[in-house]
Amino acid sequence: MWKTLIQIVKVGLPAEAPPVLPAADAGEARRIEAEVLAVLGRALTIREVDAGSCNGCELEVHAVNNVYYNLEGYGIKFVASPRHADMLLVTGPGARNMAVALKRTYDATPAPKLVLAVGDCTRDGGIFGETYASAGGVGGIVPVDRFVSGCPPEPIEILRGILAAVKAGQQRRDV
Amino acid sequence: MDFGGLALDLTQLDAPLPIWRVSSRAEDWSETALLVAESGGRLVSLWASDRRQGASGSFTVSAAYATSSGLLCFELPLDGAHMSYPSLAGIFPCALRMQRAIADLHGLVAEGAEDTRPWFNHGAWPEDRFPLRRDFDGAESFPACQVRDYLFVRVAGDGVHEIPVGPVHAGIIEPGHFRFSVVGEKVLRLEERLGYTHKGIEKRFESLPAQAGYRLAGRVSGDATVAYAWAYCMALEGAVGGNAPERARWLRAMLLERERIANHLGDLGALGNDAAFAFGLTHFMRLKEDWLRLNKRLFGHRFAMDRIVPGGVALDVDAPGAAWVVEQCDAVEREVRTLRRIYDDHAGLQDRFVTTGRVTPALAKELGLTGLAGRASGFGHDLRADLPMSPYAELQVRKASHSNGDVAARVFVRFEEILESLRLIREIVTALPPGEVLAPLPSLEEDGFGIGWVESWRGEVLVALETEGERIRRCHCHDPSWQNWPVLEHAVMGNIVPDFPLINKSFNLSYSGHDL
Numbered sequence A: 001m002w003k004t005l006i007q008i009v010k011v012g013l014p015a016e017a018p019p020v021l022p023a024a025d026a027g028e029a030r031r032i033e034a035e036v037l038a039v040l041g042r043a044l045t046i047r048e049v050d051a052g053s054c055n056g057c058e059l060e061v062h063a064v065n066n067v068y069y070n071l072e073g074y075g076i077k078f079v080a081s082p083r084h085a086d087m088l089l090v091t092g093p094g095a096r097n098m099a100v101a102l103k104r105t106y107d108a109t110p111a112p113k114l115v116l117a118v119g120d121c122t123r124d125g126g127i128f129g130e131t132y133a134s135a136g137g138v139g140g141i142v143p144v145d146r147f148v149s150g151c152p153p154e155p156i157e158i159l160r161g162i163l164a165a166v167k168a169g170q171q172r173r174d175v
Numbered sequence B: 001m002d003f004g005g006l007a008l009d010l011t012q013l014d015a016p017l018p019i020w021r022v023s024s025r026a027e028d029w030s031e032t033a034l035l036v037a038e039s040g041g042r043l044v045s046l047w048a049s050d051r052r053q054g055a056s057g058s059f060t061v062s063a064a065y066a067t068s069s070g071l072l073c074f075e076l077p078l079d080g081a082h083m084s085y086p087s088l089a090g091i092f093p094c095a096l097r098m099q100r101a102i103a104d105l106h107g108l109v110a111e112g113a114e115d116t117r118p119w120f121n122h123g124a125w126p127e128d129r130f131p132l133r134r135d136f137d138g139a140e141s142f143p144a145c146q147v148r149d150y151l152f153v154r155v156a157g158d159g160v161h162e163i164p165v166g167p168v169h170a171g172i173i174e175p176g177h178f179r180f181s182v183v184g185e186k187v188l189r190l191e192e193r194l195g196y197t198h199k200g201i202e203k204r205f206e207s208l209p210a211q212a213g214y215r216l217a218g219r220v221s222g223d224a225t226v227a228y229a230w231a232y233c234m235a236l237e238g239a240v241g242g243n244a245p246e247r248a249r250w251l252r253a254m255l256l257e258r259e260r261i262a263n264h265l266g267d268l269g270a271l272g273n274d275a276a277f278a279f280g281l282t283h284f285m286r287l288k289e290d291w292l293r294l295n296k297r298l299f300g301h302r303f304a305m306d307r308i309v310p311g312g313v314a315l316d317v318d319a320p321g322a323a324w325v326v327e328q329c330d331a332v333e334r335e336v337r338t339l340r341r342i343y344d345d346h347a348g349l350q351d352r353f354v355t356t357g358r359v360t361p362a363l364a365k366e367l368g369l370t371g372l373a374g375r376a377s378g379f380g381h382d383l384r385a386d387l388p389m390s391p392y393a394e395l396q397v398r399k400a401s402h403s404n405g406d407v408a409a410r411v412f413v414r415f416e417e418i419l420e421s422l423r424l425i426r427e428i429v430t431a432l433p434p435g436e437v438l439a440p441l442p443s444l445e446e447d448g449f450g451i452g453w454v455e456s457w458r459g460e461v462l463v464a465l466e467t468e469g470e471r472i473r474r475c476h477c478h479d480p481s482w483q484n485w486p487v488l489e490h491a492v493m494g495n496i497v498p499d500f501p502l503i504n505k506s507f508n509l510s511y512s513g514h515d516l
């Protein structure tokens, strides 16, 4: 036990470390936190759905959950069920074998639901294209509020995308 | 060459490892498989190609066997109207699902196979259409097709019930379906259903120039992007008779070892987390993030995607870069040793790890368990040590091994491999041979054939490439998950349901790499 505690004390709080964001973006983390709270007034819960990704995007969705990005500190949390989620984070080109599962997950998510599509292949199938097995993007299966480009997008881009989707969703509801 | 009593007319392929190719008669097909099995060899991959060209050519089924003297690629051209070949599943059980995939994609049937249910075709395309045939247009799609029901094996008896899980799972993981038959908390049987991430990668290759295929290969399984890109480039370089310069080969090995460490770090953290020790996840993921950031700084991409290219690499490491790498390796080694002591001394964690999800050496051998999971079950092969190519021959890789075959053994192997790969990386960057990092490949005029075979962090990946002028005629990618997914079904038997995530994570198999 004491070894564990020593390690915790020794490592300290990496979330405060400078490499979290590029110098030009200093302060962005705080802004994201403030905006999530301003827009939602509470925590944001996300359910991730892999719709045929190569798993590269999953690696970065995992990374955005590491201590450097301090996600839960901003009140953003990945949850285990679509029924607990405000947002679906979808990856992959929309494998046709996943179409039914993705649609059902969307239907199981309570309104108002946001959909954030992460990675180049969610937009148009990316490198996998549109084929007998790939729908050529997830937009044809569920309505997408926001796309995040990159193959895979880096964690900070995913974080920005989450915020942008929250804002876009807010505007959609306001009109 | 005389191969276990069979006189085979073998051709050695142009490759940095010993790889042999032979086209043979139907009567030798099963006998060769038996001889390989008896001499301790294993089936690496099984696939088909449509080599029909007008009235000539035929469908060909190929089996790649790993033997002590190298890889034997055994090809069986099917004559004329013959649309079947003898099943290998009785000799190599892992062949079963590969045969089901061949049936879905090529419409070729394995004679005598017990299980002929569709594997990749969940209903996205008609049962009488076969995507990997030459006459199937890659852009064609079938929106009217409906998902078809799948017949799971039912377990009957007093108090048995089923728990269906997936394809959408509770965590941030890839999709697949698991059907548990349980009594109380105890798992009697697990049946996997995969193929949800099938996105037509192999068909997609056919629309690409051979020079560009490495990018798609690098997205067969994102967590093994380096291994696949290397295997693809090895296959292409073999097909055209080109070679990557020595410095590039060393840099490729450095990337491969960095990929191994990144994945082991992430999985060790997740394993702690799955055993309710969130501290482990926090600390290992922090190390992994540092690791990926240095990748970004040095190679311009966190996972070094698209940095292994035909003829070499698209990066170089200068003296300051090498110093950063060494410095980081030293720092990570210190931290990993500390965390290992914490894991080893943590009674709660060890209680969850030890004896959980056991695969005995006998079962591992019988089912052909491969990669790190094989090495944790006393069935230890590692291409880097067994058939070392440059630079592994010079580096003398020490193979990790354990024989308990439980979660604890797989954790042990991962720790050992991190430490060994740290050593390799340090040696590579300090002894990098001088010279170019890229040598343009000769242009492709005739038809070519090449095989790439690389020990990824998960196990051996294989890429078999057939070229036709500048284009790809067929590119088959094989992930070690094909071998290990069926073994996972055995590993969970008799364990409790809540230990499944832990057991699953200790293997961490690829869905995308398997589903293609």
Ligand code: SF4
Residues within 6 Å of the ligand: A052, A053, A054, A055, A056, A057, A091, A092, A093, A118, A119, A120, A121, A122, A126, A127, A150, A151, A152, A153, B219, B222
């Ligand atoms: S965007 Fe790139 S990394 Fe993400 S799933 Fe698609 S191919 Fe993989």
